[in-house]
Amino acid sequence: MKKVLLIIFSGLLLLGGCGGQESVLDGDNSEIEERDSMPEITSQLKISSPTFEHEGAIPSKYTCDGDNVSLPLTFSEVPEGTKSLVLISDDPDAPNGDWVHWLVWNIKPQITEIAENSVPEKAVEGKTSFGSTGYGGPCPPSGKHRYFFKFYALDAILDLGPSAGKGELLEAMDGHVVGEAELVGTYERN
Secondary structure, eight states: HHHHHHHHHHHHHHHHHHHGGOOEEEEEEOOEOOOTTTTTOOOOOOETTBOOTEEOOOOGGTTTTTTOOOEEEEEEOOOTTEEEEEEEEEEETTTSSSSEEEEEEEOOOTEEOOTTOOOOOOOEEEETTTTSOOOOOOOOOOEEEEEEEEEEESSSHHHHOTTOOOOHHHHHHTTOOEEEEEEEEEEEEO
């Protein structure tokens, strides 16, 4: 019996190594991740805003208590070969789970900033948790919430229309991320 198990185990090891692809088992051995199909992340993007520091308070002007306009963002160190950039802004502290505030994709890689209350030319805005496209500022029902501005460099231009939400965007991005950055701000309603 031990010989049979040893032969089966050896065969599985050989099959796992076929095709020149590296496989990694997760902690519970339930999934295999194909790593060779993923582009290598070659550079770490940088993202910031002139209106608040990382993990600092977002000014009320950019929230539902103010003008509710999109805040200015700057970014740098876009990896060579980047075809497009993506911005996802969400609130993981929302009572019903992740609340999407802004989705923007197909941002040209030459662009180094998104100005206040604007969208880069030819970029596409997706559907947010507010049920519409465009920016929706922080508006927590109570308490202090964190707002993540996640920025990605992709090796592709995405074929998605403005009716796409975060799930569809993440699915389209899968396997195309070559750089990423994150800026976190907080907001608490008085």
